[in-house]
Amino acid sequence: IAKEVAKLLEMKAQLGGDEGKHKFVLKTPKGTRDYSPKQMAIRERVFNAIITCFKRHGAEVIDTPVFELKETLTGKYGEDSKLIYDLKDQGGELLSLRYDLTVPFARYLAMNKITNIKRYHIAKVYRRDNPAMTRGRYREFYQCDFDIAGQFDPMIPDAECLKIVHEILSDLQLGDFLVKVNDRRILDGMFAVCGVPDSKFRTICSSVDKLDKMPWEEVRSEMVGEKGLSPEAADRIGEYVQLHGGLDLIERLLQDPKLSQNKLAREGLGDMKLLFEYLTLFGITGKISFDLSLARGLDYYTGVIFEAVLLQQENDHVEEPASVGSVAGGGRYDGLVGMFDPKGRKVPCVGVSIGIERIFSILEQRVEASEEKIRTTETQVLVASAQKKLLEERLKLISELWDAGIKAEVLYKKNPKLLNQLQYCEDTGIPLVAIVGEQELKDGVVKLRVVATREEVNVRRESLVEEIRMRTSQ
Amino acid sequence: IAKEVAKLLEMKAQLGGDEGKHKFVLKTPKGTRDYSPKQMAIRERVFNAIITCFKRHGAEVIDTPVFELKETLTGKYGEDSKLIYDLKDQGGELLSLRYDLTVPFARYLAMNKITNIKRYHIAKVYRRDNPAMTRGRYREFYQCDFDIAGQFDPMIPDAECLKIVHEILSDLQLGDFLVKVNDRRILDGMFAVCGVPDSKFRTICSSVDKLDKMPWEEVRSEMVGEKGLSPEAADRIGEYVQLHGGLDLIERLLQDPKLSQNKLAREGLGDMKLLFEYLTLFGITGKISFDLSLARGLDYYTGVIFEAVLLQQENDHVEEPASVGSVAGGGRYDGLVGMFDPKGRKVPCVGVSIGIERIFSILEQRVEASEEKIRTTETQVLVASAQKKLLEERLKLISELWDAGIKAEVLYKKNPKLLNQLQYCEDTGIPLVAIVGEQELKDGVVKLRVVATREEVNVRRESLVEEIRMRTSQ
Numbered sequence: 001i002a003k004e005v006a007k008l009l010e011m012k013a014q015l016g017g018d019e020g021k022h023k024f025v026l027k028t029p030k031g032t033r034d035y036s037p038k039q040m041a042i043r044e045r046v047f048n049a050i051i052t053c054f055k056r057h058g059a060e061v062i063d064t065p066v067f068e069l070k071e072t073l074t075g076k077y078g079e080d081s082k083l084i085y086d087l088k089d090q091g092g093e094l095l096s097l098r099y100d101l102t103v104p105f106a107r108y109l110a111m112n113k114i115t116n117i118k119r120y121h122i123a124k125v126y127r128r129d130n131p132a133m134t135r136g137r138y139r140e141f142y143q144c145d146f147d148i149a150g151q152f153d154p155m156i157p158d159a160e161c162l163k164i165v166h167e168i169l170s171d172l173q174l175g176d177f178l179v180k181v182n183d184r185r186i187l188d189g190m191f192a193v194c195g196v197p198d199s200k201f202r203t204i205c206s207s208v209d210k211l212d213k214m215p216w217e218e219v220r221s222e223m224v225g226e227k228g229l230s231p232e233a234a235d236r237i238g239e240y241v242q243l244h245g246g247l248d249l250i251e252r253l254l255q256d257p258k259l260s261q262n263k264l265a266r267e268g269l270g271d272m273k274l275l276f277e278y279l280t281l282f283g284i285t286g287k288i289s290f291d292l293s294l295a296r297g298l299d300y301y302t303g304v305i306f307e308a309v310l311l312q313q314e315n316d317h318v319e320e321p322a323s324v325g326s327v328a329g330g331g332r333y334d335g336l337v338g339m340f341d342p343k344g345r346k347v348p349c350v351g352v353s354i355g356i357e358r359i360f361s362i363l364e365q366r367v368e369a370s371e372e373k374i375r376t377t378e379t380q381v382l383v384a385s386a387q388k389k390l391l392e393e394r395l396k397l398i399s400e401l402w403d404a405g406i407k408a409e410v411l412y413k414k415n416p417k418l419l420n421q422l423q424y425c426e427d428t429g430i431p432l433v434a435i436v437g438e439q440e441l442k443d444g445v446v447k448l449r450v451v452a453t454r455e456e457v458n459v460r461r462e463s464l465v466e467e468i469r470m471r472t473s474q
Numbered sequence: 475i476a477k478e479v480a481k482l483l484e485m486k487a488q489l490g491g492d493e494g495k496h497k498f499v500l501k502t503p504k505g506t507r508d509y510s511p512k513q514m515a516i517r518e519r520v521f522n523a524i525i526t527c528f529k530r531h532g533a534e535v536i537d538t539p540v541f542e543l544k545e546t547l548t549g550k551y552g553e554d555s556k557l558i559y560d561l562k563d564q565g566g567e568l569l570s571l572r573y574d575l576t577v578p579f580a581r582y583l584a585m586n587k588i589t590n591i592k593r594y595h596i597a598k599v600y601r602r603d604n605p606a607m608t609r610g611r612y613r614e615f616y617q618c619d620f621d622i623a624g625q626f627d628p629m630i631p632d633a634e635c636l637k638i639v640h641e642i643l644s645d646l647q648l649g650d651f652l653v654k655v656n657d658r659r660i661l662d663g664m665f666a667v668c669g670v671p672d673s674k675f676r677t678i679c680s681s682v683d684k685l686d687k688m689p690w691e692e693v694r695s696e697m698v699g700e701k702g703l704s705p706e707a708a709d710r711i712g713e714y715v716q717l718h719g720g721l722d723l724i725e726r727l728l729q730d731p732k733l734s735q736n737k738l739a740r741e742g743l744g745d746m747k748l749l750f751e752y753l754t755l756f757g758i759t760g761k762i763s764f765d766l767s768l769a770r771g772l773d774y775y776t777g778v779i780f781e782a783v784l785l786q787q788e789n790d791h792v793e794e795p796a797s798v799g800s801v802a803g804g805g806r807y808d809g810l811v812g813m814f815d816p817k818g819r820k821v822p823c824v825g826v827s828i829g830i831e832r833i834f835s836i837l838e839q840r841v842e843a844s845e846e847k848i849r850t851t852e853t854q855v856l857v858a859s860a861q862k863k864l865l866e867e868r869l870k871l872i873s874e875l876w877d878a879g880i881k882a883e884v885l886y887k888k889n890p891k892l893l894n895q896l897q898y899c900e901d902t903g904i905p906l907v908a909i910v911g912e913q914e915l916k917d918g919v920v921k922l923r924v925v926a927t928r929e930e931v932n933v934r935r936e937s938l939v940e941e942i943r944m945r946t947s948q
Binding site for chain 1 (some may be wrong): 499500501502503504506507508509510511514517518529530531532533534535536537538539540541542543545559560561562563564566567569571581582584585586591593598600602614622624626627630631633634637641752755756757814816850851852853865866869870873876877879880881882883884886887888
C-alpha cells in the first residue's frame with residue numbers, strides 16, 4: 001500500500017506540475033479594475049454629462065502622456081509624493097505615472113509658453129494609496145479637470161468653476177450636495193493671528209484638513225502632541241475652524257479685531273466677498289458654504305480652495321455621518337506654472353477636478369437597485385433567416401445595411417435557428433429583425449419583425465434602410 | 475577694472491545659481507507628446523469615425539487598467555518582450571504597462587469566464603521602441619481594437635473584421651489602400667514543405683515578416699547566414715512568398731503538389747477560400763490581396779492574419795516606395811485565452827487593431843496644408859457689453875444661458891472693450907454675440923449680433939435662448 005500511495009503522490013505532483021504551467025494569478029493589479037460593457041455604459045453617461053458642461057463653458061480639450069519625467073512631479077505634492085508610481089529604470093529617462101492632471105497641465109503651459117487657455121482634460125491618474133474600492137477609492141482612477149489659466153479680474157474665473165461644480169452635480173442627480181469654500185490666504189492669516197510659527201503653517205494646515213474625518217479633539221491633540229503647537233494657539237484655531245456660513249460670516253470676519261489686522265487674511269476675505277457676490281448672481285449660494293475648516297491637502301494652492309460633498313439622503317437610513325465624501329475639488333494655484341518656467345514667469349490658474357469614481361459607484365449601485373435594463377450596444381436590427389442555407393443572403397443584406405449606416409448584426413452561424421436569433425434580440429435589446437427567406441427573396445422584400453410587439457411586415461428591399469431608420473429614430 | 479569684472483562674474487554666477495532652481499527639463503518623455511486642442515479636434519474626428527463603425531457592427535465596449543501584473547504579459551510577445559515598460563518595484567506586485575489591448579482582453583475573458591463577446595476597446599499602449607515621431611511611431615500610442623470571441627462557424631467573424639477595416643479606411647478618406655491577408659497555418663505548412671525544421675518556424679517567420687521593409691535578397695541572406703537555414707529551403711520559400719492574388723491563387727495553391735500534401739496548409743487554404751467567398755459577398759475583394767509574404771510579428775496568431783497599408787497617391791510626387799506603412803492589422807488567436815485559463819479552456823478569437831497615430835499624422839498634415847480653420851470649442855454665443863460697469867448683468871445673463879443649455883462664454887474682465895470682445899469671437903469662431911447695455915436692459919431686450927455678417931437684432935430676453943438655438947442649429 002505504501003508503495004501505491006507513493007506512486008499516487010508522485011502522479012499528483014506531476015499533475016500539479018503540469019497545472020503549474022497554466023497557473024497565472026488571474027487578477028488586475030491591486031486597486032485597479034476592469035470595466036464591463038454595462039459599467040462602461042454608465043461611465044459614458046457620466047462622462048457625457050461632464051463633457052457637455054465643460055463644452056457649455058467654452059473649454060478646449062488637451063491630452064498629455066500618462067507618464068512624465070520624474071523630476072516634473074518632484075516637489076509638487078508635499079507629503080503625498082510617496083504615493084507616486086515610478087517606472088523601472090530600463091535605461092534612458094526616469095519616469096513616473098502622473099499623480100493628477102494639474103501638474104502636467106502646468107508643465108504643458110510652461111513648455112508651450114501659453115498664458116491664456118480654458119481647457120478640460122479627462123484621463124486616468126495613479127496613486128499608490130490604500131485602496132477602498134467599495135467606497136470608490138482606487139489606485140487608477142479618472143479625473144475630469146476644467147481649468148482657466150490667465151491674468152484676469154479677480155474671482156470671475158473662480159466663480160465659474162463653482163458654477164460648473166453646481167451644474168454637474170445637479171445634472172447627475174446625485175441627491176443633495178454642499179460645496180465648501182475657503183481660501184489659503186485666510187487659513188495662513190488665521191494661523192498667523194493664532195500664533196502658529198511660519199514654519200508650522202503647512203503641517204498645521206494638513207491637520208486642519210483632517211477635520212472632515214476626525215473630531216476637533218483628535219485634531220487638536222495631533223497639533224499639540226505630534227506637531228508641537230502650543231495649546232493656546234490650538235484653541236484659538238479651534239474657535240475659527242468651527243465657523244461656516246455665507247456673506248454674513250465674511251462680513252463678520254472682515255470686522256474681526258485679530259483677522260482684520262492680517263494682510264493675507266484681509267485679501268482673502270475681500271476676494272471671498274467678491275466671490276459670493278458673483279455666486280449670488282449665478283443663483284447658487286444656497287449650496288455653497290464658506291467653511292474655515294476646509295484646508296485641502298495639495299501644496300500648490302495659493303488662493304480660493306473648494307470641495308464638494310454629497311449629503312446623506314434622509315431616506316438613506318444609514319448610521320453614517322451626514323457627508324458621504326468628496327466628489328469634486330479644486331482651487332487657485334497661481335505659482336505652479338512659474339515653477340516650470342525658466343524665468344519663473346507666473347500664469348495664474350484656477351480649476352476644478354471632478355472625482356468620477358465615487359459618482360460612478362453611486363450610479364452603479366442605483367442601477368443595480370432599480371433593475372433598470374441597460375443596453376450595452378446600439379444595434380438597430382438583426383439580420384436573420386428562418387430557413388437553412390441562407391448565410392450568403394444574410395451576409396449580402398447586412399453588407400447593404402452597414403454600407404447605408406445601419407447598425408446591424410448577424411449570428412455567426414451557417415444555419416441558426418430562428419428561435420435563437422429572436423432570443424438574441426431579446427437578450428441584447430435589439431428592436432428589429434430583418435428576416436430573409438426563399439419567398440421574400442423571390443418577391444424582392446424583407447420581412448421586418450418588431451421584437452417588442454411581434455408585429456411583422458414585408459418591406460420592399462429598396463425601402464428597408466428608410467424603414468429601419470424611421471422605426472428606430474427616437 | 476579687473477575687480478569690477480570679478481564682481482560682475484560673481485553676480486552672474488549668483489544669478490545662474492538662482493536660475494538653476496527653476497532649471498527643469500521642459501519636455502514630455504521620449505517618444506511621447508501632448509495633444510493641443512487643435513490636434514484633439516482632429517483626433518476626435520478620427521475616433522468618432524472608428525467608434526461609429528464599431529458600434530455599427532454591434533460591439534460593446536470595455537476598459538482595462540493601463541498596467542497589468544508583469545506575469546500576465548510574460549511569454550506573449552516573443553522577441554518584442556524587451557520593449558515592455560516595467561514599473562519600479564515599490565513593494566507589492568510587479569507591474570508592467572500594457573503592450574497591446576489583445577493580451578489584457580484575453581486575461582479579461584479568462585478571468586470573467588466569458589466565452590462569447592464582441593467588444594471594442596480604445597486606449598493607449600506602451601512600447602519602448604525606437605520612436606520615429608514624424609512617421610507616427612510613438613512609445614505611447616492609441617490602439618483601437620475590435621475583437622470577436624466565441625466558437626462560431628468558420629470565417630464569418632474573420633470576414634467581418636476585414637469588412638470593418640475596409641469601412642474605416644474608406645470613411646476616413648485616406649486615399650487608396652490594400653489589405654494583405656495570409657494565414658499562419660499556410661505559412662507553417664509552407665515552411666514544412668520547404669524543409670524548414672520545426673524549431674526554426676518562428677524565427678524564419680519573423681524573417682519573412684521583414685519583407686515589407688527589405689528586399690528578398692537581404693531576407694534570404696538573414697535566413698541562411700544568421701539563422702542557419704539551408705539555401706535550398708530558403709530558395710523554395712522565396713518562390714512562395716512572391717505570390718499574391720485572389721481566389722485564383724488560392725485555387726492554384728490548393729492544387730500545388732507540395733502544399734496540398736500538408737494538412738495545415740490545406741486547412742488554411744480551405745478557410746482562405748471561404749473567407750474570399752464572404753468578402754466577395756461584402757463586395758470588398760478589390761482591395762484585398764492574399765499575400766504569402768505577410769507574416770506579422772506577434773507570437774499569438776494561429777490562423778488568418780492581415781494588415782492594411784496605405785498606397786502612395788499618384789500625385790504625391792515623393793520618392794518613397796508605394797506603401798507608406800501599415801495602418802491596421804489583426805488576425806485570429808485561438809490559443810491566447812487558454813493560456814490564462816486554469817484548465818486551459820480555449821476561447822477562439824479574431825480581431826482587428828486600427829493604428830490611429832499614422833492616420834492621425836496624415837490627417838494633421840492635410841489640415842495644415844489646406845489651411846482649413848478648425849474650431850476647438852463649440853461656444854454658440856459670447857455674452858458681451860458695450861459699456862462699462864455691466865459685469866453683473868453679463869454674469870446674470872450668461873447664467874441664464876448656461877442653465878438653458880446654451881454654450882456661452884464671457885470675457886473675465888470687469889470692463890472689456892467691445893472691440894476686444896468681437897475680436898475674441900473672430901479668433902475662436904464664436905458665431906453670435908449677445909450684447910447687454912443700459913438701453914437694452916430697460917427695454918427688456920438683448921442685442922444679438924451675427925459675427926459673420928455684422929447684422930444686429932434686438933431679441934426679447936425671454937426669446938433669446940430659442941433665437942440662439944435656431945441660429946446655431948446645423
